[in-house]
Amino acid sequence: MVKVGIIGVGTVGTSVAQILKDNADVISARAGVEIVVKCGVVKDLGKDRGLDINLSDNINDVLDDDEIDIVVELMGGVEEAFEVVKRALSSGKAVVTANKALLAYHRYELQDMAKDIAFEYEASVAGGIPIINALRDGLSANHIESIMGIMNGTSNYMLTEMRDEGVSYDAILKEAQDLGYAEADPTFDIGGYDAAHKLLILASIAYGIDAKPEDILIEGIENISQEDIAFAKEFGYVIKLLGIAKKDANEVELRVHACLINEEEMIAKIDGVMNAISVVGDKVGETLYYGPGAGGDATASAVIANIIDIARSGKSAPMLGFDKPLEGRLTLKATADINSKYYLRINVSDRTGVLAKLAKIFEKHNISIETMLQRPSQANSANLLISTHIALERDIQNMIEEIQELDFVNAAPVMIRIV
Amino acid sequence: MVKVGIIGVGTVGTSVAQILKDNADVISARAGVEIVVKCGVVKDLGKDRGLDINLSDNINDVLDDDEIDIVVELMGGVEEAFEVVKRALSSGKAVVTANKALLAYHRYELQDMAKDIAFEYEASVAGGIPIINALRDGLSANHIESIMGIMNGTSNYMLTEMRDEGVSYDAILKEAQDLGYAEADPTFDIGGYDAAHKLLILASIAYGIDAKPEDILIEGIENISQEDIAFAKEFGYVIKLLGIAKKDANEVELRVHACLINEEEMIAKIDGVMNAISVVGDKVGETLYYGPGAGGDATASAVIANIIDIARSGKSAPMLGFDKPLEGRLTLKATADINSKYYLRINVSDRTGVLAKLAKIFEKHNISIETMLQRPSQANSANLLISTHIALERDIQNMIEEIQELDFVNAAPVMIRIV
Ligand SMILES: NC(=O)c1ccc[n+]([C@@H]2O[C@H](COP(=O)([O-])OP(=O)(O)OC[C@H]3O[C@@H](n4cnc5c(N)ncnc54)[C@H](OP(=O)(O)O)[C@@H]3O)[C@@H](O)[C@H]2O)c1
């Protein structure tokens, strides 16, 4: 019998306890042993959670219990959770967590501490999709060339609805909040931070590269409008918020932002709240993993898979997938050095000479235009919708800075990278 | 250092040896040890394979070598390969194979023999996609409700091209053969047998159910025509060759056949030679795995992932994913008891009274028609394209038998199940 303590019995923790009971038949057949929850820890003992497990409001009831083999951390947050899992590891307990924020900041310290003991975190990226498993074990023969993922269901839901229903950003945000897909403060999801946490975890497994959220390019979907979506449709693109990790010689790009992506790509076909992650390996080519990125039961499915793994065989792989330094020469690419094609929406006053002036500025910054559309906007103004050939992020940023100062430009230009 | 012997250095074996060399940096970083090929076994020592490994034409040079830790079986075939892997296991060597035919017939005997030693077979299903990993480890908390997969790239390529280019079945088969996607004798791929082998492997992991290819419904794509594709398009369907495993109360359906499938489903969006497998778990919902189902390097990627797993931790999970009997009460559903919607193409002489007579026969067999189209065919004949509501396989088969005897019916009706 394997005994589990669950620290945090909220959305995910409740599902974990419930599924361990509901599916005990297949779970014990697969694990080879029975798995039981000895104790769950919460803040508020007064809440009814509809579970028949022992509850406590004292973390020590799990951490100090020698009979508990596996600590399941589902309380969330960064530093307090870090203290909890460190204590668990140092007393020889295996740890399973779904906490992406914890890993975005402390995964290398945890990898060092968990040399001989299992520390698993499948649910931290893309909820129910076993992507950690795939990347760390299934694709281990490959140098990873790129990872490109829809890692945030809230944003993908909003972008899908904006495209299919033609509704505005503000209307769809309200709807997502009403449906429970978006939090009251949606910044973490739609600002790209949630996806960035997940991307950093995947990039560690793929490249062994260390970076924190502060080190990488993170943008959200707040500026996307119906004009951009119409432009995308016209030119065979779809707009998605992607987390991207890409190897380029000895550097790795890590970035989260909205993208125009060819509608024929598999990742472009992923709609609604679903997540999907495409991985290109040098030998296997592209594989893609699709499924629910959140929700109590889907996330608990991944948490329990980790528990079963540990019950079966203890530690079966290094936490981040490597023992020796992995592709040691790789460094994080500076954001300014990223190459991309770009789409720009520039709102200009409708006067003669505007186009000529803009064209000159583009040329000055080494940016060559691929397509341009002019669409009437408010009275006396127009939107210029422009896509460029491949250019350097530094040049685009400098150009945008210059453009937004021009007297005939009415608002900061909106830029979306084209993948 | 882990020493490997490769029995069969053909398409996949050559890629395995080459990648172990090309990607030795990441492979040893991930495995924690160096992995070297000590010996490869072939039939014809005269062929140049462009590899710098020791070759032999004597299987005993691998099987009797005490220094070899892992035997990689890539020779193909069933009984001879079975003897080889049994000998390897009984001398304490771990085994990795890509041989789906071997597993379709002998997986339960192998599971019994490999209780304490690793026997891995990731590459046997869907080539480079780590689907065994996902199903056996990633989804282990779930009762599996269904598995539905495009498991044969040749058939999917042909169906995709027939739809997109409007070419005939015979023309596209020739093209697939010229491109090397189809064998000179394509029966194994387009007749559904290859997919059936893979389906049986997945069904064992999901349900613990034992069946051989002979026990299940296997049909191919040989009868699909442009008329069927046009009908599918008109009603929002795509035609795919699917392997399907589905739990229905205490029974499991296992079947491989062409399907009409709603074009909005993810699995309907998989085109060309690519494979994809959709799995529905009772807790996680749908997850889907997409990638290359064949090819030397893609398949070798999965073979090496297994080698790395074994180098890391020996045996990390039961071969088929369970120790105790898994969902022990489940039995194979008889083909005649399958429920489905059906599509029928019936070529009839163009005379009065035909429809009325057919309608009567449908009614007699309890089959109710959902839509019907009549399309002119050759002079004085017409194709009736009919979709039904849900009906019983037994009834449909009886009805088809009766219909093909009618004097105004010009050929055996074509039937495609609707999923
Ligand atoms: N929800 C998802 O779909 C999802 C998906 C992927 C990953 N995750 C991750 O899973 C983790 C849990 O998410 P959740 O949605 O389940 O969160 P939640 O519903 O807010 O649950 C958090 C639980 O932790 C307890 N808790 C918090 N601080 C505590 C403390 N100091 N001492 C004792 N108990 C404490 C809470 O107790 P009370 O109930 O008494 O307040 C609650 O039971 C987070 O790291 C999240 O990022 C969630």
Ligand SMILES: NC(=O)c1ccc[n+]([C@@H]2O[C@H](COP(=O)([O-])OP(=O)(O)OC[C@H]3O[C@@H](n4cnc5c(N)ncnc54)[C@H](OP(=O)(O)O)[C@@H]3O)[C@@H](O)[C@H]2O)c1
């Ligand atoms: N090719 C793919 O894309 C793919 C994908 C998934 C799974 N698989 C599976 O992988 C396995 C290998 O496929 P493959 O395409 O690599 O086959 P292959 O190219 O025909 O290679 C077979 C190899 O085995 C050797 N061999 C056969 N019988 C032998 C014997 N009795 N003694 C010694 N050597 C023997 C052959 O030697 P010679 O070279 O001297 O003839 C050859 O090197 C099969 O089980 C197949 O189903 C293949």
